[in-house]
Amino acid sequence: ELKVEQNPLFLSMQEGKNYTIYCNYSTTSDRLYWYRQDPGKSLESLFVLLSNGAVKQEGRLMASLDTKARLSTLHITAAVHDLSATYFCAFTRSNFGNEKLTFGTGTRLTIIP
């Protein structure tokens, strides 16, 4: 069974602090995605990670992938209020990107001024 577990489910942090969201998945993955969702909105693609050891950074967000541990992380550096949102990881499985994205439970991030 394909499973993706994220933790924490809820995260409340102060501005300026650093934190990491973890994403564990149950089987070999071909692609690992991170998305952001604002309330009432659809998904915004943040990162696509394709290989073991991949690291990508955009602004205060950095994502990494360890395929051996079946773990991806989303690290937030010096958080600002604008980063408050729900973050989802998702993965596909196959050489080309499977038919299906399997989503994690989501992490609701609230940045407190």
Added chain:
Amino acid sequence: GAVVSQHPSRVICKSGTSVKIECRSLDFQATTMFWYRQFPKQSLMLMATSNEGSKATYEQGVEKDKFLINHASLTLSTLTVTSAHPEDSSFYICSARRDRATEAFFGQGTRLTVV
């Protein structure tokens, strides 16, 4: 990234009526489109996968006769919620991809409220 447009963004309908949601890929041809459903404060659940010109593949537990999916062209897929009931109220999101090697892009979502 590529643009996927979903319409309408919000719809309110009466119980027993049917509602059609459109998903269009605006700047690419989408061989595959996906339909998801999201309940409040929950993750996305895949409902079905549709490939242009063929029947949709539904996930286990999704009623085919209730959620009709049509993917008649490479730029348009539709989801029709038939005989809607209040429990069908949800956020419906489509995504589309050019081919199996490319990333799927998401539409804006449709908030369906059945009263």
